Amino acid sequence: MRFVVVTGMSGGGKSTAMRMLEDAGFYCVDNLPVPLIEKFVELIAVPGGEVRKVALGLDVRADQSFGEAREILEKLKKNGYVFEVLFMEASDQTLLKRYKETRRMHPLSLDGRIEDGVKKERAILKAIRNESDYVIDTSNLLTRELKEELDRIFVRNEEYHNLMVTVLSFGFKHGIPADADLVFDVRFLPNPFYIDELKHKTGNDKEVQDYVMGFPEAHTFIDKLTDMIEFLIPNYIKEGKYQLVIGIGCTGGKHRSVTLANKLYERMKNKSGYGIKIAHRDMGQGI
Structure with missing residues (x-):
């Protein structure tokens, strides 16, 4: 079974990537409560199961600890579960522009400025970004270019270009x-x-x-x-x-x-x- 954890900056393209992976035949689950992650992986990874490709979306939420999610992922790795981490990235300038265009609030800046939420989120996600198997910066990517990159990595299994x-x-x-x-x-x-x-x-x-x-x-x-x-x-x-x-x-x-x-x-x-x-x-x- 191919198991991909999709995470990254809010506004970086995680939801778009999840939809594209779903179109590519992945069984996608997004925004799963942190305490359920371990049980979900155990159930989905049962030998002989029908699901062969899984994408699990994880993001920063104001009401739960991302550190706890990372601890669960480390525990799963120690227990022999194999997974890849896809990190969706974008520049601060691009993220601010996207939030202003959609008039959405950043999940970590409900009582403050979007810039503060982006800065706080970068600090929280720094460790998992550094440990990720794939980092895709969508600052200058068109939707079709993102699809091509995901297809190349997860459908055609070609070499990942980290630059x-x-x-x-x-x-x-x-x-x-x-x-x-x-x-x-x-x-x-x-x-x-x-x-x-x-x-x-x-x-x-x-x-x-x-x-x-x-x-x-x-x-x-x-x-x-x-x-x-x-x-x-x-x-x-x-x-x-x-x-x-x-x-x-x-x-x-x-x-x-x-x-x-x-x-x-x-x-x-x-x-x-x-x-x-x-x-x-x-x-x-x-x-």
Whole structure:
């Protein structure tokens, strides 16, 4: 039997993950009272039982101790029960935005500020997060991307990537992405915007790509950038980083940055040890 404990930050996507696991054939139980966890596991793990895949949702509640839940999980492990822990994560900024959009209260901030509840919850969940088998940061994940990640881990049983890299093109005139970890400026290259036949195209068009990559400096830049990123990623993984956003910016975010973001993504996409995706934040912006 495959037994997965799904936990994480409130607003981090635990409920969505549970629904997706249910669609994938898992028998899902959420918000089970802590004292019943041990009995539930004992009943569901009976040899010869019909249930082969189980997901148990655990979260922080104002009226019960999460520490008690962790103690029960440790006891189950000592008694020979095998389970995996999936931790759903998101940045503080993302969590605050989600709570404000839904007008919900954080379970630990019923009498205070949402920020205080998030801070308190992070402290409570720190230990289980560090011990988790999988940590998925949903700050920049689309719903379909989360489904793909869960399917890869729990349906296709493929290798888990504990670092998700996002290569993000953007335009400086629209602002530097707030979530970017690394930012690179490619405005040193000639701008296709001033070429009439290229002005209304983007870095996804071959004509723009040929123009941008027609300059030796573009090749030197992408070579040096790739070398640096390939050096950094193993060290980020070693230090426990789960999310890396690489911002590549030009003036408007339509031509040079898109071209070079695509080139970096192409070089990195087949490497092992991390997951990668590409996004073009400002490519659809008006001129």
